[in-house]
Amino acid sequence: MFGLQKKDTTLLLVVAALALFAPFLLNPFPEGSAMAQFNAGYPDLMQRFVIFGIFAVGFNILFGLTGYLSFGHAAFLGVGSYSAVWMFKLLGYNVIPGIILSVIVAGLFSVVIGYVSLRRSGIYFSILTLAFAQMSYNMAYSVLGNPTSNFNLTNGETGLQVYTSDPQILASAGAPDLPHLFGLTMRSSYQLELGSWLFTFNAGYYLCAVLLLVSFYVAIRIFRSPFGLMLRAVKSNQQRMNYTGLNTRPYTLAAFVISGMYAGLAGGLLSTMDPLAGAERMQWTASGEVVLMTILGGAGTLIGPVLGAGFIKYFENIFSKINEGVLHAWFGFLPDGLENGVIWVVEHFVGPGWHLTLGLLFMLVVTFLPGGLVEGGQKIAALLSRRKSKDTDNRATQSTPAE
Amino acid sequence: MGILEVKNVNKRFGGLQALGDVNLSVAENTVHAIIGPNGAGKSTLLNCLVGKLIPDTGSVMFDGQSVLGRSPYEINQMGISRVFQTPEIFGDLTVMENMMIPCFAKRDGAFELNALNSVGNQKDIIERAEHMLEDMNMADKRHMHAASMSRGDKRRLEIGMCLSQEPRLLLLDEPTAGMARADTNNTIDLLKQIKQERDITIAIIEHDMHVVFSLAERITVLAQGTPLVEDTPDKIKGHPKVREAYLGESA
Missing domain, CATH: 3.40.50.300 (P-loop containing nucleotide triphosphate hydrolases)
Incomplete structure (x- = not known):
């Protein structure tokens, strides 16, 4: 189906089902119960899951296939965000031009950065991309964002946003004053109450989810194409490639630009969900985050980056919400002295300390599952099938890593 | 001359x-x-x-x-094709994929953005690569990870890859x-x-x-x-x- 092999079609359908039913799947606990804070099925977070999923899927085309580790992909995310807000300012709140422009501008931007950075490989490439991203960040933060100058591209630390004085030349009289798709605002939601469960279906989320599926589909096609094979060859042995009559430069540049465009799309969608673009989106921590997502999920696999993005965003939003009050409610059954002791330990790992938990998890995954969560899943699957029948034992352990 | x-x-x-x-x-x-x-x-x-x-x-x-x-x-x-002192092959790829890459280089030149076609649909390339593997007596190893072969086989594969370009x-x-x-x-x-x-x-x-x-x-x-x-x-x-x-x- 769709020109894919059976295995890939299944994978695409699984991702489609997950994306479609996410409002149910992420809200397993009833409202008001003690576990409700682990629900992730609210629009804001679900949007982040899929947007960063797109970002990581694109990043994986560069890092997973060619092995070139870019530490500057947040620059393209930021550029995409600014482009989309500019379209809102100039043309109006319809999201289509904003999304298209964010992809184009990020693509052009990545041609320039990629052309220079790809002259080096390995750690020097990483450092070059990091330097470019930090330059972009600082430019956006100060040089190009001085509100008093005539050339105020980014509006500095306030962040770029839409003002009533903006032209919005394509905006029709009755159009909503928010990002919308032909009148359907991104914030509009439909809430479904089933018993004590509350499920929210948000227009913005479903727009992002559709684009994630398109992005994922394109990524599968790239992975299975001769171009994808060449990218894996770049990772494996550039020397042999050069002596086989293949010019590695345009291959790596194309991969870089494609992944930059994915990042631009993700950035554009961030602005579409909330039309305010700030320079902090370009900071190196944001670049590092997508590296973590890809490695945590499984670099070079198809589904890995999506899992990694979901995993990290879940932790960021759920663990960071757990505060002392919540902990007291959890550990209230313990004797007082012990309760305070336990809380003192645990609170370092939650709330603002969620990075510590993430860091530990990351170390565990990298140490024991170098293939990321995908490898973990495969190991579990292998273990289960071994239990089922001992005679298929060999096949399960020898199976090649599937995506 | x-x-x-x-x-x-x-x-x-x-x-x-x-x-x-x-x-x-x-x-x-x-x-x-x-x-x-x-x-x-x-x-x-x-x-x-x-x-x-x-x-x-x-x-x-x-x-x-x-x-x-x-x-x-x-x-x-x-x-001009070159065989190296230590066999230079694509160790992370399968033997078949190794053999297909020079075939692509021969057909498409130094760069071709063939990003949406499936490798599985490139019948001419597959045929050519399989033919070459048979010539090299390696058809049975086509699904093997190239890095896991013996040095002699790696050398054989490398020579086969060079020959598939008809240098x-x-x-x-x-x-x-x-x-x-x-x-x-x-x-x-x-x-x-x-x-x-x-x-x-x-x-x-x-x-x-x-x-x-x-x-x-x-x-x-x-x-x-x-x-x-x-x-x-x-x-x-x-x-x-x-x-x-x-x-x-x-x-």
Whole structure:
């Protein structure tokens, strides 16, 4: 189906089902119960899951296939965000031009950065991309964002946003004053109450989810194409490639630009969900985050980056919400002295300390599952099938890593 | 006029004259060996032929065109394939994928953004790669991870990858270095077979005299960056200058 092999079609359908039913799947606990804070099925977070999923899927085309580790992909995310807000300012709140422009501008931007950075490989490439991203960040933060100058591209630390004085030349009289798709605002939601469960279906989320599926589909096609094979060859042995009559430069540049465009799309969608673009989106921590997502999920696999993005965003939003009050409610059954002791330990790992938990998890995954969560899943699957029948034992352990 | 003409090539690394006035002519459809003791400049010469190094002076012509200043991939597209001392293959990929890559390079050139077609639909490439694997007696290994093969098989695969491009000149850099005797003999047989079946010129750099004398039709002896003699194997065997270069004057 769709020109894919059976295995890939299944994978695409699984991702489609997950994306479609996410409002149910992420809200397993009833409202008001003690576990409700682990629900992730609210629009804001679900949007982040899929947007960063797109970002990581694109990043994986560069890092997973060619092995070139870019530490500057947040620059393209930021550029995409600014482009989309500019379209809102100039043309109006319809999201289509904003999304298209964010992809184009990020693509052009990545041609320039990629052309220079790809002259080096390995750690020097990483450092070059990091330097470019930090330059972009600082430019956006100060040089190009001085509100008093005539050339105020980014509006500095306030962040770029839409003002009533903006032209919005394509905006029709009755159009909503928010990002919308032909009148359907991104914030509009439909809430479904089933018993004590509350499920929210948000227009913005479903727009992002559709684009994630398109992005994922394109990524599968790239992975299975001769171009994808060449990218894996770049990772494996550039020397042999050069002596086989293949010019590695345009291959790596194309991969870089494609992944930059994915990042631009993700950035554009961030602005579409909330039309305010700030320079902090370009900071190196944001670049590092997508590296973590890809490695945590499984670099070079198809589904890995999506899992990694979901995993990290879940932790960021759920663990960071757990505060002392919540902990007291959890550990209230313990004797007082012990309760305070336990809380003192645990609170370092939650709330603002969620990075510590993430860091530990990351170390565990990298140490024991170098293939990321995908490898973990495969190991579990292998273990289960071994239990089922001992005679298929060999096949399960020898199976090649599937995506 | 040979297919490969090297004229007055000089290459200096700092104070070391690696190549001094090297002249070499490789005739079409022959096996030409370049031998010489360690440090004779054999590898430097080879690197000048494939675009890795640029000579300080002199010219290198392949089939009437200069190769100087061209990148390795451009020189390969002109029709020169190179086999490395340690087999250079795509270790992370399967044997079949290894074989398909040069087929793509032959069909599509140095770069082709073929990003939405499935590899599985490239019937001509698959057919060609499978045919080549059969020629190399490796069809049963097609799904194997290339890195997990023995050194002899890696060498065989590398030679097969080069041949699948139908090069006019095949350069071999010590193809049997570090191989067991059996693997060495297999490689010699493979190269003999290749020579018999195809119109191909082979230039081989080798240490192992057994390999050289079983294969070569012409031999150039290089010593201290300069060609000493060029002749047929029989003449080279008893040549006093060659003995001197290899064994020192007293011998």
